[in-house]
Each structure stands twice: as structure tokens, then as C-alpha cells.
Amino acid sequence: MGLRFILQSERDTIYLENRIEDFLDKLRAHVEKMTPEEYDAQVQSVITKKLEKDKNLAQEGSKILRN
Numbered sequence: 001m002g003l004r005f006i007l008q009s010e011r012d013t014i015y016l017e018n019r020i021e022d023f024l025d026k027l028r029a030h031v032e033k034m035t036p037e038e039y040d041a042q043v044q045s046v047i048t049k050k051l052e053k054d055k056n057l058a059q060e061g062s063k064i065l066r067n
Contacts, residue, residue: 005020
């Protein structure tokens with residue numbers, strides 16, 4: 001599992017790296033505070049969304065372009 005950040009900014013690289021690290025620290029803290037039930041609900045939500053079939057060509061095209 002991994003994360004990819006694609007950024008476009010006038011800010012310098014160090015600033016952006018620091019902001020990403022801050023975000024990841026806050027995300028980690030948020031996940032650690034979740035109950036097992038809340039975490040499982042989030043996991044199930046992602047699974048459901050990933051398995052959902054596209055409703056039209058626009059959704060399918062969008063999915064292809066994101067990957």
C-alpha cells in the first residue's frame with residue numbers, strides 16, 4: 001500500500017514536503033484514535049466503492065485517467 005501526492009505549487013519543495021509530513025502525522029493520529037468498528041466501517045466503505053461498477057462512460061474514463 002502506498003500514497004502518491006501530485007502537487008503543483010509556487011511554494012518551494014521544502015515547504016511542500018513539510019506540509020505533506022504534517023498531513024501524514026495528523027492522518028496517523030486520526031486513524032489511531034478510531035475504534036476497531038470505525039476502522040472496519042471505513043475499510044468496508046472503500047471496498048464497496050472500489051467494487052462499484054461505473055454508471056456511465058464519464059465515470060469509466062475518469063477512473064482510467066486517475067490511474
